[in-house]
Amino acid sequence: MIAQVQCLLGQNDRASVTIDEALAVVEQTGERTYEAEVHRTKGELLLAKGASNTRQAEQSFRAAIEIARGQKGKSWELGAATSLARLLRDTNRRDEARAMLANIYNWFTEDFDTVDLKQAKALLEELN
Numbered sequence: 673m674i675a676q677v678q679c680l681l682g683q684n685d686r687a688s689v690t691i692d693e694a695l696a697v698v699e700q701t702g703e704r705t706y707e708a709e710v711h712r713t714k715g716e717l718l719l720a721k722g723a724s725n726t727r728q729a730e731q732s733f734r735a736a737i738e739i740a741r742g743q744k745g746k747s748w749e750l751g752a753a754t755s756l757a758r759l760l761r762d763t764n765r766r767d768e769a770r771a772m773l774a775n776i777y778n779w780f781t782e783d784f785d786t787v788d789l790k791q792a793k794a795l796l797e798e799l800n
Contacts, residue, residue, distance in 0.1 A: 675713050675717065678690060679713070679717050691717060694710045707739050708736040708752060709736070709748055711733070711735045711739060712732070712748075712751055714732045715729040715730070715732030715733040715759075716755060726763060730756065733756035736749075736751075736755075740752055750777065753772060753792070754773060754792045754795060756772065757770075757773040757795055757799070760772070761795070769799055770796065770799040773799070776792075777789070777793065777796060
């Protein structure tokens with residue numbers, strides 16, 4: 673969360689340090705509860721730093737998705753998939769974005785008033 677706020681404030685260098693520290697803590701302690709979200713945030717930070725980081729950002733989003741799937745964390749997976757779908761949209765891969773995001777979005781059967789599900793739905797509508 674600290675890195676997300678730092679990124680919003682334009683403190684990208686500080687946010688990078690925070691992300692690196694968070695990933696180091698994950699490795700040192702084995703505490704992986706928020707690991708997917710750390711990777712998603714890293715991807716967002718990379719995009720905020722510039723388009724030259726698109727490939728690395730995509731890798732971070734895909735890592736976040738895989739980690740979330742492994743943990744059966746559907747909410748974490750949805751957030752990472754939404755971030756990845758935006759990147760895919762912006763790199764002219766709309767069909768891939770739609771299929772990937774629809775796959776996780778359609779898993780949900782309730783709580784459609786949450787911010788994450790509203791954002792995913794809006795993006796899916798845009799991609800159609």
